[in-house]
Amino acid sequence: MRSVAIFGVGLIGGSFALALRKAGFAGDIFGVSSPQTIEAALSLGVIDRGIGVEEAVDRADFFYLAQPILSILQIMAATRWPDDVVVTDAGSTKRQIAEQAAESIGNAFFIGGHPMAGKERAGVQNADADLFQGRPYVLCPRVPEDVDDPRFQDLRDWIIRIGAKPVILNASEHDRLVAFTSHAPQILSTALASVLDGIDGASSVAGPAVLELTRLAFSPFGIWRDILQTNEANVSEALSAVIAKLNEIKQILGSDELAQEFRRAASGAQKMREQPAKYCP
Amino acid sequence: MRSVAIFGVGLIGGSFALALRKAGFAGDIFGVSSPQTIEAALSLGVIDRGIGVEEAVDRADFFYLAQPILSILQIMAATRWPDDVVVTDAGSTKRQIAEQAAESIGNAFFIGGHPMAGKERAGVQNADADLFQGRPYVLCPRVPEDVDDPRFQDLRDWIIRIGAKPVILNASEHDRLVAFTSHAPQILSTALASVLDGIDGASSVAGPAVLELTRLAFSPFGIWRDILQTNEANVSEALSAVIAKLNEIKQILGSDELAQEFRRAASGAQKMREQPAKYCP
Numbered sequence: 001m002r003s004v005a006i007f008g009v010g011l012i013g014g015s016f017a018l019a020l021r022k023a024g025f026a027g028d029i030f031g032v033s034s035p036q037t038i039e040a041a042l043s044l045g046v047i048d049r050g051i052g053v054e055e056a057v058d059r060a061d062f063f064y065l066a067q068p069i070l071s072i073l074q075i076m077a078a079t080r081w082p083d084d085v086v087v088t089d090a091g092s093t094k095r096q097i098a099e100q101a102a103e104s105i106g107n108a109f110f111i112g113g114h115p116m117a118g119k120e121r122a123g124v125q126n127a128d129a130d131l132f133q134g135r136p137y138v139l140c141p142r143v144p145e146d147v148d149d150p151r152f153q154d155l156r157d158w159i160i161r162i163g164a165k166p167v168i169l170n171a172s173e174h175d176r177l178v179a180f181t182s183h184a185p186q187i188l189s190t191a192l193a194s195v196l197d198g199i200d201g202a203s204s205v206a207g208p209a210v211l212e213l214t215r216l217a218f219s220p221f222g223i224w225r226d227i228l229q230t231n232e233a234n235v236s237e238a239l240s241a242v243i244a245k246l247n248e249i250k251q252i253l254g255s256d257e258l259a260q261e262f263r264r265a266a267s268g269a270q271k272m273r274e275q276p277a278k279y280c281p
Numbered sequence: 282m283r284s285v286a287i288f289g290v291g292l293i294g295g296s297f298a299l300a301l302r303k304a305g306f307a308g309d310i311f312g313v314s315s316p317q318t319i320e321a322a323l324s325l326g327v328i329d330r331g332i333g334v335e336e337a338v339d340r341a342d343f344f345y346l347a348q349p350i351l352s353i354l355q356i357m358a359a360t361r362w363p364d365d366v367v368v369t370d371a372g373s374t375k376r377q378i379a380e381q382a383a384e385s386i387g388n389a390f391f392i393g394g395h396p397m398a399g400k401e402r403a404g405v406q407n408a409d410a411d412l413f414q415g416r417p418y419v420l421c422p423r424v425p426e427d428v429d430d431p432r433f434q435d436l437r438d439w440i441i442r443i444g445a446k447p448v449i450l451n452a453s454e455h456d457r458l459v460a461f462t463s464h465a466p467q468i469l470s471t472a473l474a475s476v477l478d479g480i481d482g483a484s485s486v487a488g489p490a491v492l493e494l495t496r497l498a499f500s501p502f503g504i505w506r507d508i509l510q511t512n513e514a515n516v517s518e519a520l521s522a523v524i525a526k527l528n529e530i531k532q533i534l535g536s537d538e539l540a541q542e543f544r545r546a547a548s549g550a551q552k553m554r555e556q557p558a559k560y561c562p
Contacts, residue, residue, distance in 0.1 A: 116488040136485060167485045177486045180477060185494040188469050190546040191526040195519075196461060197549030204417060204448045205458045206553040207397040209497055213466040216490055217550035221543035232535045238476075239531045243524055245472040250520045254513045262502035265471040268478030269498035272487040 001086070001154055002027045005051070005060035007075060009033040009041045011119060012090045013066030014127030017046050019162035022129040032056050041124045053079060065089035069226035072097055076104045083107035086151050090115055092178065092223075093230040094140045094171035102142065109151045112140030112171055114178070115164060122220070130163065137164035140171045165275075179234035181272070183227060184242055186216050187235070193217035282367070282435055283308045286332070286341035288356060290314040290322045292400060293371045294347030295408025298327050300443035303410040313337050322405045334360060346370035350507035353378055357385045364388035367432050371396055373459065373504075374511040375421045375452035383423065390432045393421030393452055395459070396445060403501070414444035421452045446556075460515035462553070464508060465523055467497050468516070474498035 004020065006013040009031040017029045031038055031047035038050030051059070057079060065072045069091045077100060081087060085108045091097050094112045101110040117135040119126050137159045141147050147156075147168060159166045169177070193214040196202050202210075228235055245261075252258050285301065287294040290312040298310050312319055312328035319331030332340070338360060346353045350372045358381060362368060366389045372378050375393045382391040398416040400407055418440045422428050428437075428449060440447045450458070474495040477483050483491075509516055526542075533539050 114486075116486055118489065136487070138486060169482075169485070173482070174486065177480065177483050180480050181483050181486050181491040182488055184476075185473065185490045187527065187530055188473060188494060189550075190542055191523055191530055192466065192469060193546035193549035193553075194542050195465075195522045195526050195549070196553060197545045199458065199461050201450075201454070202458050202462050203552050203555055204450070205395075205397055205419060205455065205462050206417070207463055208399065209466045210462040210553050212493055212496065213469060214546075214550035214553055215493065217543075217546035219543070221540045224543065225537065225539070228534045228539070235534055236531055239527055241476045242472055243527050243531075245476050246468065246520055246524050246527075249468055249472055250517055250524075253509045253516055256506065258506070258509065259502045261471055261475050262498075262500070262505065264478045265474035265495075265498035268474035268476070269470075269495035271484050272474075272477060272491050272495055274484055 001025070001062045001158065003030070003060045004028065004062045004064060005030045005032055005056035006047065007032045007053075007056075007063065007065045008067035008071070009037050009047060009124050009127075010066060011122045011124070011126050011131070012115065012117075013064060014041060014044075014046045014124040015117075015129065015131035016064055016066065016090070016115075016162075017041075018127055018129035019132055020158065023158065023161035025158070028059070030056055030060060037124055044124060044127070046124055046127055057082060061085050063087040065091070068223060069093060069097065069230050073100045076100045079104075081105050081108040084109070086111065086155065088113045088155060092182070092227045094138070094174045096230045098140060098142065098171040109146075109149065110142055111146070111152055111155055112138075112142075112174075113155075114138040114140075114174065117164070120215075120218070132159075133163035135164050136167045138167045138169055138174055140169055140174055144170075175231050176234045176237075179231055179238040180241075183231060183235045184238040186219060186224060187239060188242065189214055189216035190219075282306070282343045282439065284311070284341045285309065285343045285345060286311045286313055286337035287328065288313045288334075288337075288344065288346045289348035289352070290318050290328060290405050290408075291347060292403045292405070292407050292412075293396065293398075294345060295322060295325075295327045295405040296398075296410065296412035297345055297347065297371070297396075297443075298322075299408055299410035300413055301439065304439065304442035306439070309340070311337055311341060318405055325405060325408070327405055327408055338363060342366050344368040346372070349504060350374060350378065350511050354381045357381045360385075362386050362389040365390070367392065367436065369394045369436060373463070373508045375419075375455045377511045379421060379423065379452040390427075390430065391423055392427070392433055392436055393419075393423075393455075394436075395419040395421075395455065398445070401496075401499070411444065413440075416445050417448045418445035419448045419450055419455055421450055421455055425451075456512050457515045457518075460512055460519040461522075464512060464516045465519040467500060467505060468520060469523065470495055470497035471500075
């Protein structure tokens with residue numbers, strides 16, 4: 001990695017640029033984004049220069065695609081990637097992006113990526129060199145042998161240097177797991193808040209629980225449209241599991257049998273807070 | 282209010298005692314609780330003295346019942362309340378307590394209460410004079426005319442002095458609303474965490490969303506058993522509404538129709554964060 005082009009210099013792309021610099025990356029960091037974003041990114045010192053796609057392809061050897069998922073799919077298909085460059089992305093779903101890469105990326109080296117980090121506010125103004133600190137960072141090799149390639153190891157090493165924890169998963173595994181840990185929670189919050197919108201007077205008894213469970217309901221649909229469209233079957237499976245569980249619980253609301261669900265739930269919640277035994281299998 | 286007896290000197294009862302004192306209450310504050318709790322409450326300066334139920338009934342003119350709901354129901358039925366004392370409670374459901382009061386409280390003056398405040402950790406060690414600051418505090422008069430009684434106004438004034446916002450609701454309205462704002466959120470978190478307990482590897486992609494949505498899953502069943510048993514029909518209604526919404530959303534996951542649900546959800550989430558126009562109707 002000598003010269004990096006960030007496509008989409010928003011919260012994630014901008015934070016990756018800042019994190020790389022803080023971790024000691026000394027090469028050029030170019031930004032490919034809208035003129036307003038480039039202006040903001042330059043004034044914040046997030047990138048060294050704004051350039052177009054063509055020039056980026058001429059000059060960079062590492063490409064970080066941090067746009068919305070459908071834009072990543074488009075730019076992958078529309079770009080003539082030079083042989084031997086490394087392309088990675090930060091999209092929240094991985095299978096369709098992996099398929100597009102297989103089709104479009106030629107002899108470039110592709111590694112799917114998904115940093116499990118974020119903030120309530122998007123945009124390069126909120127970019128933060130420490131955004132990835134302590135967070136899992138999923139890497140999806142095209143084939144298992146890719147993890148032994150020096151280019152894969154180079155990216156993994158940078159991810160460790162920026163403070164994140166690399167997790168190796170294949171794209172389909174990734175998409176199924178995030179349907180449960182990220183996409184279903186979003187839809188639960190959306191559904192609860194949408195129901196509450198119709199309950200007159202509910203705000204007069206709003207306590208901390210409802211504020212916590214409805215915070216995600218402010219998430220922008222633009223981002224979620226792409227995520228849900230590219231992970232529909234898995235999200236549907238995860239929602240079906242939660243709906244089935246809710247129906248089960250509804251049947252035993254007044255009963256001591258519910259104690260068992262509370263125990264299972266505490267165990268599940270605890271697991272989410274424990275570091276997986278092995279981040280890089 | 283000259284002499285206060287707190288039944289159940291835990292997080293809520295202890296905080297009410299500390300808050301009263303901080304707000305300038307100069308009378309006695311007695312505690313009725315287990316010997317260990319009384320010892321802790323005395324050493325923390327939360328109460329002036331620990332006494333038994335009999336002595337409390339002889340000496341106090343204001344009773345604050347802050348035990349679990351089923352214990353409140355029991356103590357109400359088992360106690361011979363003197364005429365003219367004021368009895369209030371801090372139970373999370375109000376209708377069954379109101380019914381028990383009508384049956385057991387004789388000529389004492391009963392006011393249902395529910396402070397919308399809490400902490401992750403229970404117990405008098407976590408009691409806090411500022412726990413109620415800025416939080417809604419529901420008062421349920423037995424009949425609408427009670428709000429004009431000086432005893433009701435005296436309690437309402439103390440609630441304002443401890444920094445809380447009195448909300449007047451009848452017990453049935455209260456129970457229906459909290460089913461949506463408190464009990465359904467608890468069950469959603471329990472159901473999600475219970476499902477996640479069975480998804481191997483999910484913790485490797487656990488981001489902030491799932492941590493937020495599963496925090497309530499650590500709530501102790503002991504408290505929730507009483508709440509759900511005494512509000513079963515309303516919680517069932519609220520869960521049915523959320524389940525129906527989840528099923529609707531599942532049908533349109535890949536569609537732009539979902540934009541409308543995201544808008545409605547943002548509106549609902551916003552309403553939960555806005556101060557109701559009128560706390561005391």
